[in-house]
Amino acid sequence: MVFDSIDDRGHEQVSYFTDPETGLKAIVAIHDTALGPSLGGTRFYDYETEDDALEDVLRLSEAMTYKAAAADLPLGGGKAVIVGNPEELKTEDLLEAYGRAVDHLGGRYITSVDVNTGVEDMEIVRRETDYAVGTSDGLGNPSPITAHGVFSGIQACADHVYGTESVEGLEVVVQGLGKVGQALAEELADNGAEVTVSDIDEDHVAAFADEHDVDTVAPENVYEEPCDVFAPCAVGGVVNDDTIPQLECDIVAGAANNVLAERRHAEALREEGIVYAPDYVINAGGLITVAKEYLGGTREGAFDEAAAIGDRLSEMIDRAERQDTTVLAAAEEYAEERIENAESVDETAVPAE
Numbered sequence: 507m508v509f510d511s512i513d514d515r516g517h518e519q520v521s522y523f524t525d526p527e528t529g530l531k532a533i534v535a536i537h538d539t540a541l542g543p544s545l546g547g548t549r550f551y552d553y554e555t556e557d558d559a560l561e562d563v564l565r566l567s568e569a570m571t572y573k574a575a576a577a578d579l580p581l582g583g584g585k586a587v588i589v590g591n592p593e594e595l596k597t598e599d600l601l602e603a604y605g606r607a608v609d610h611l612g613g614r615y616i617t618s619v620d621v622n623t624g625v626e627d628m629e630i631v632r633r634e635t636d637y638a639v640g641t642s643d644g645l646g647n648p649s650p651i652t653a654h655g656v657f658s659g660i661q662a663c664a665d666h667v668y669g670t671e672s673v674e675g676l677e678v679v680v681q682g683l684g685k686v687g688q689a690l691a692e693e694l695a696d697n698g699a700e701v702t703v704s705d706i707d708e709d710h711v712a713a714f715a716d717e718h719d720v721d722t723v724a725p726e727n728v729y730e731e732p733c734d735v736f737a738p739c740a741v742g743g744v745v746n747d748d749t750i751p752q753l754e755c756d757i758v759a760g761a762a763n764n765v766l767a768e769r770r771h772a773e774a775l776r777e778e779g780i781v782y783a784p785d786y787v788i789n790a791g792g793l794i795t796v797a798k799e800y801l802g803g804t805r806e807g808a809f810d811e812a813a814a815i816g817d818r819l820s821e822m823i824d825r826a827e828r829q830d831t832t833v834l835a836a837a838e839e840y841a842e843e844r845i846e847n848a849e850s851v852d853e854t855a856v857p858a859e
């Protein structure tokens with residue numbers, strides 16, 4: 507059963523680690539290292555069953571392979587899960603034990619933050635291994651860099667649909683005014699776009715609208731709000747059978763992970779004549795930031811690389827049009843070509859300084 511699950515998705519290695527003294531139970535999945543060492547965050551989550559944890563880590567690590575390849579990074583895809591309730595289990599001792607587990611993989615897997623693990627946790631993990639990024643001595647908060655990448659992706663989509671990269675006068679609805687949504691709304695407004703913002707936190711929306719030249723829309727009306735670009739920056743699954751018929755936009759391009767409830771919704775958007783920028787392509791700024799931290803580079807360099815997301819997305823949109831397929835399928839093909847054509851690389855990371 508376990509071998510079947512691993513074979514199905516073509517993983518290279520799945521490692522289980524336990525440490526009875528601290529209660530650590532971790533699974534590290536290395537999906538593909540053709541382009542370089544695998545990189546991906548550690549999710550700390552109270553899964554109902556161990557099968558659920560395995561399924562999650564296999565799915566997430568495979569997604570990281572595509573994300574890194576589609577971002578032109580010299581990295582492969584990996585991910586880790588620590589099984590259990592972080593409120594009860596997360597201790598310095600457990601995180602140190604986890605750091606030793608990561609170190610044991612000798613650089614084939616580099617870890618970072620994810621759901622229920624943060625910068626402080628990575629600093630503890632770093633005591634035991636060099637193969638951890640996303641610490642406070644890294645390149646800082648990735649969210650504005652993610653937003654900058656989404657901005658460049660929106661420009662690429664606008665160029666394709668309206669024949670201009672300029673966002674001046676472009677009507678954009680930003681769903682979710684969190685770390686990324688807020689930075690995106692600001693960058694769009696600063697560049698002359700007509701921005702409408704929405705969040706379930708009404709006080710936050712009101713305070714933001716007081717300080718910026720933006721309109722607001724109630725969260726329940728966000729999908730039917732007429733606009734050029736709908737930018738989902740809150741939660742996953744918001745593009746689904748219920749919302750697609752409501753959408754009054756030409757482009758869906760935002761930071762949220764797993765925007766499509768199901769893969770078939772990429773085709774459904776295409777049938778509606780809506781250009782969809784695949785989430786993992788357009789939101790790669792966060793990954794680019796931690797990759798730069800690991801591979802060596804500056805925050806400015808990360809901003810520059812995030813700005814190149816638009817060019818890559820343009821290439822994928824053109825490819826999709828030529829092949830009469832979805833941009834999602836074109837993005838996957840782009841990533842797979844990079845992996846297939848990879849020169850032989852050292853799959854083991856060199857410890858960061």
Ligand code: NAD
Nearest residue numbers: 649652682683684685686705706739740761762763789792
């Ligand atoms: P965040 O938690 O800072 O912000 C999310 C915001 O969405 C919050 O303000 C929340 O109130 C709001 N929200 C939640 N549900 C909502 C709903 N139904 N309608 C409207 N608003 C709602 O998160 P973030 O870091 O800004 O990330 C946003 C999305 O982008 C997430 O899906 C995240 O996985 C993805 N992402 C983030 C980064 C990054 O660098 N932070 C990188 C890649 C992908």
